[in-house]
Amino acid sequence: MSESGLKPQMKYKIETKAVNLHYGSFHALKDVTMGIRDCSITAIIGPSGCGKSSLLRLFNRTNDLIPGVKIGGDILLDGDSIYDKSKDISVIRKRVGMVFQKPNVFPMSIYDNIIIGPKHHGVKNRSKLEEISESCLKQVALWDEVKDILKKSALDLPAGQQQRLCIARALAVEPEVILMDESCSALDPESTMKIEELMANLAQKYSIIIVTHSMEQAVRVSDWSAFMMINEDKIGTLVEYSETTKMFQNPKDQRTEDYITGRFG
């Protein structure tokens, strides 16, 4: 039980308040308001081009890198605006980690991939860094497979292991939230299964937000689901957001139902 008396799962880790996103003159997201709970997995689903990735990238300010982007509304992390002018972007990105669609290990050794983050956040002690690398690799169940080849190039690992290494690398900076944008879509079923197990474990400590095209995956792993779609003006909106079991058994919105049944049936 947390101090507020709410279970951690009930507390909002991230809240979006009427978020709007423009890429230049293109309106990509309209009035997205949702609260994402701590220590849980939230899945964002919806047809291609509806703005799932765009929304996800707002949570760690990755969209800031794109020229011409305009962001309206606000996003709170633990009740604090992350778009506040005084906020250090790198601190926000440290707190909100991201795993990408294709594994993007850096062209350096496995060990260096893991410690590069903590090293730049001030961990200099070597034995401490080794400790971090071991514990993160254990968390993603990669330790036994790579403990003897830590100095080898990470690029030589198979894709599934590379993706788990990317997750370990994200964990190494001790984030509070982990964003995963279709992080299993480039992987074989076995690696996907491993990563889904991993998500379930991580969700005890972190809040995890995933984007996925697989309804089955959303049902398997997520506690909460958000269904997005473009509206009649071709602007991405949040259609329905509820507990995953509720949404898939008993969708409230006709569009959600069409999408889910279309995909399943």
Next chain:
Amino acid sequence: MALALSSISALALITIFIIIQGAPIITEVGMFNFIFGMTWAPSQGEFGIFPMIVGSAAVTVGAVLVGVPIGICCAIFLSEFAPVSVRNFFRPAIQLLAGIPSVVYGFWGLLFIVPFIREHLGGPGLSILAASIILGIMILPTIISISEVSLLSLPRQYKEGALALGMTQWQAIRYVQLPAAKSGIVAAIVLGLGRAMGETMAVIMIVGNSVALPQSILDPVRTLTTNIGIEMGYAAGEHRQALFATGIVLFIVIMILNATAQYITRRK
């Protein structure tokens, strides 16, 4: 195909010609005496090119010390920070820099760099330092364009991944992108080395050309290329052969540099 063959055979002919012309003198004075001999006095039959090897090395290393940091900074600026309009302006400008005849660089050095060194730092002005600065500028186009291409050709995911770990943009460049582009940048440096070592005209004008071991970077030296450039016009007999032999040494060093650059870029 025929064109490629003919250009390769032309290259082979040149190589053979230089070797035939230069080899006899090397066998006569001995490889060791030729390369490590301290005296170059063709009229007395003394052919030691060691001071010129030192001169070439000093000027080349100096050029790299001047050109590489500036070149890499420019490449980082162009690939990471410059808006497209600025980039589109600088790219052709840098190509233009490569097209300026080297005698113009030499002239410019003689007018500005040499007097500046003489007045503010001492010595004759014609010096290793002057040549290093001018050569450093001359190798900039090579360094900038190759480094920029290798930075731009990195997958965008490296940068995104680094930023997603909370690294700053500079940290991402310094600790992820530059190391990832390492092979291209090293190749750029090696090619720059070769270009600096092979440059003749600009160097003749500003390096002083005295055949002696330098004591400081303000001293004049003679390089392998300038030795050939200055004396070939009137050399005959053994003297002429010795200049060809100097050419062989230069040729081998530059071949090694270029092969290294190729090896590095290909290994990736």
